[in-house]
Amino acid sequence: MKGFGQYVIFLGTLLVRRESFKTYYSLVVEESLQIGVKSATLFALVATFIGAVTTVQTAYNMITPFIPKYIIANVVREMVVLELAPTIMAIIFAGKIGSSMAGGLGTMRITEQVDALEVMGINSASYLVLPKIIASLIMYPLLVIVAGICALLGGYLVGKIGGFISGEDFILGLRFSFDSYSITFALIKAFAFAFLISSISSFKGYYTQGGALEVGQATTAAVTSSIISVLVADYLLAQLLYVR
Amino acid sequence: MIKIKNITKSFSGKSVIKGISGEFDKGKTNLIIGSSGTGKSVLLKCIVGLISPDAGNVFYDLRNFTEADKDVKSEIRREIGMLFQGGALFDSKSVEKNVMFPLDVLTTMSYEQKLERVNFCLQRVGLENVNKKMPSEISGGMKKRVGIARAIVNNPNYLFCDEPNSGLDPQTSIVIDDLIGEITHEFNITTVVVTHDMNSVMGIGEKIMFLYKGDKLWEGSSAEIMHSGVKELDDFVFSNKVMQSLRSQS
Numbered sequence: 457m458k459g460f461g462q463y464v465i466f467l468g469t470l471l472v473r474r475e476s477f478k479t480y481y482s483l484v485v486e487e488s489l490q491i492g493v494k495s496a497t498l499f500a501l502v503a504t505f506i507g508a509v510t511t512v513q514t515a516y517n518m519i520t521p522f523i524p525k526y527i528i529a530n531v532v533r534e535m536v537v538l539e540l541a542p543t544i545m546a547i548i549f550a551g552k553i554g555s556s557m558a559g560g561l562g563t564m565r566i567t568e569q570v571d572a573l574e575v576m577g578i579n580s581a582s583y584l585v586l587p588k589i590i591a592s593l594i595m596y597p598l599l600v601i602v603a604g605i606c607a608l609l610g611g612y613l614v615g616k617i618g619g620f621i622s623g624e625d626f627i628l629g630l631r632f633s634f635d636s637y638s639i640t641f642a643l644i645k646a647f648a649f650a651f652l653i654s655s656i657s658s659f660k661g662y663y664t665q666g667g668a669l670e671v672g673q674a675t676t677a678a679v680t681s682s683i684i685s686v687l688v689a690d691y692l693l694a695q696l697l698y699v700r
Numbered sequence: 701m702i703k704i705k706n707i708t709k710s711f712s713g714k715s716v717i718k719g720i721s722g723e724f725d726k727g728k729t730n731l732i733i734g735s736s737g738t739g740k741s742v743l744l745k746c747i748v749g750l751i752s753p754d755a756g757n758v759f760y761d762l763r764n765f766t767e768a769d770k771d772v773k774s775e776i777r778r779e780i781g782m783l784f785q786g787g788a789l790f791d792s793k794s795v796e797k798n799v800m801f802p803l804d805v806l807t808t809m810s811y812e813q814k815l816e817r818v819n820f821c822l823q824r825v826g827l828e829n830v831n832k833k834m835p836s837e838i839s840g841g842m843k844k845r846v847g848i849a850r851a852i853v854n855n856p857n858y859l860f861c862d863e864p865n866s867g868l869d870p871q872t873s874i875v876i877d878d879l880i881g882e883i884t885h886e887f888n889i890t891t892v893v894v895t896h897d898m899n900s901v902m903g904i905g906e907k908i909m910f911l912y913k914g915d916k917l918w919e920g921s922s923a924e925i926m927h928s929g930v931k932e933l934d935d936f937v938f939s940n941k942v943m944q945s946l947r948s949q950s
Contacts, residue, residue: 574750
């Protein structure tokens with residue numbers, strides 16, 4: 457509970473004594489490039505294979521001739537949009553971006569770079585962390601969209617090349633009983649996960665004390681805590697958002 | 701001038717600073733000296749506000765920094781330049797961007813004005829043609845110089861240096877010491893240096909405060925330090941053979 461209290465106070469400090477809009481604008485652009493562009497390839501690659509594997513597994517498990525083939529694509533779509541794109545990608549996001557945030561901030565802390573900002577009269581938490589959170593909120597939903605498209609594309613290609621489902625059936629399955637609320641749901645989850653991962657990782661990194669060993673520990677703690685919080689939030693959001 | 705009054709600080713019940721008071725004069729190189737673990741760096745951090753003291757006050761030209769609200773604190777901090785032990789340069793920024801950083805964040809100067817000021821400061825600390833280098837590409841001594849350039853770029857009224865010579869060879873240490881002394885006089889800054897290096901004490905120490913186990917045991921000038929009559933200070937000052945031979949000669 458003490459840690460949670462510190463986290464809430466930390467979030468509060470991000471919003472006081474802020475610098476000018478211009479300063480944040482350039483920092484957010486810089487962070488967005490770091491987060492988005494440098495992660496896009498990894499996300500696309502992982503998502504493509506996840507989509508492909510999901511298609512293969514679904515096809516192997518639908519052996520009854522009473523279920524039409526396009527249901528394979530339908531199942532893949534629901535899994536990708538609702539869980540694989542926002543949630544599994546969040547775990548990858550925590551591993552790649554969360555660890556980088558915690559490690560970077562931890563190193564800045566132990567090499568007195570954070571102190572240097574404070575001495576200059578700058579709110580170091582706000583200056584260093586707020587742009588990371590804003591950039592994550594902008595880029596992670598975009599990455600989820602990219603991941604979703606790549607996963608469905610991967611599923612389509614493997615289904616067609618492997619002979620599990622024809623291209624027409626796959627498209628039919630994707631369009632069959634489509635509810636656009638699923639996209640809204642996925643994007644709400646993406647925003648929530650982006651906030652949790654970026655803020656928790658930054659929190660862990662920002663309060664690192666000690667040396668290189670502690671930076672490593674903070675990075676591990678950042679990834680672990682982020683993943684657990686994502687999974688808990690995933691469950692809570694599922695409960696909340698399906699009550700319509 | 702900076703005045704500290706009854707500064708006290710404890711960590712986990714262990715008293716590190718025990719009610720220290722004193723003054724640091726404008727236009728002088730004021731030194732805080734003492735062995736490792738005596739609380740020098742903690743006192744410095746209390747003065748600049750990186751650590752909140754348990755009791756006591758810090759006054760910057762009669763402005764109570766400890767009890768000031770966040771806006772006043774921020775205003776005072778913008779008049780402070782600080783050189784950290786390891787330089788504390790921002791890894792992701794070039795030398796030029798590091799030195800320009802306080803101007804970027806704290807002023808509304810145009811890029812040309814900022815660049816002119818950065819080049820002046822880099823030249824002042826004896827660095828040229830390093831603008832585009834990254835901190836990882838320069839030596840420890842150069843990092844310290846860049847740190848000094850960054851500390852003075854915004855024309856500070858107060859300059860703090862935490863162990864400016866740590867990790868440097870004796871020759872480079874003298875260069876850094878001289879630079880700190882010169883800048884202090886040239887810009888009429890109140891400079892506070894934390895050190896345990898006797899070369900610095902004898903070289904640039906104009907007003908010296910000696911700490912021992914969290915207490916201020918002695919205050920004086922570098923000329924007086926040889927004859928303080930304080931046993932703990934004598935043990936510290938004459939701990940090396942050069943100083944011992946100096947004493948025997950005198």
